[in-house]
Amino acid sequence: MNYHYPFINTPLPYSYDALEPYIDQKTMHLHHDRHLQTYIDNLNALLKENPQYQTWSLEELLYRWQELPPSLQIPIRRQAGGVYNHRFFFDGMTPPEKSLINLSVVREIEKYFPDFHDFSERLKQAALSVFGSGYAWVVLDHGNLKIMTTANQDTPIGENLHPILNVDVWEHAYYLKHYNLRGDYFDDWLYVINWDAAKQRFLEAVKNA
Ligand code: MN3
Secondary structure (H helix, E strand, O other), X not given: OOOOOOOOOOOOOOOOOOOOOOOOHHHHHHHHHHHHHHHXXXXXXXXXXXXHHOOOOHHHHHHOHXXXXXXXXXXXXXXXXXXXXXXXXHHOEOOHHHOOOOHHHHHHXXXXXXXXXXXXXXXXXXXXXXXXXXXXXXXXXXXXEEEEXXXXXXXXXXXXXXXXXXXXXXHHHOHHHHOOOHXXXXXXXHHHEOHHHHXXXXXXXXXXX
């Protein structure tokens, strides 16, 4: 993985068509090669002009944004958020035949939600509730597993806030295949969640909480 300036568009951890039939190949090409690439190019351009921040990691740029000069705060948060959120989203998916939830994950979710169905239904409602563009997230917040949403490229990241899963609900994430039906896209996304990645992130978050 590439953590510092200059940021490069690291390849997807699976082929472009690996998430078919749930997420289509053309969407993955455009999403990774064009949308994410644009955030990377814009972030590199900002950091090229401001070399004192070139050693900051992507995460630092996001959670230490208040230390940036006022004129850079919004642009850096938008572009670094666009890079972070997309990498997190792509790494949080896997081919459907590998998207196996295991009992330990279900048990963990059921400590915080009545059951797995309730959890996925709440996450879906959160995804549907995002007005315009943004993300629905599963986060560990002060040790509690929670569902939340962010607008645009905002990122829920901080000392006591650790993201576990996100689903990109910008229209570019689904419009070619699912048209305007965000709920259908969400239902398909459930088949390609990388539960192993979610579990690893959760264990890391618990360790750092
Ligand atoms: Mn996107």
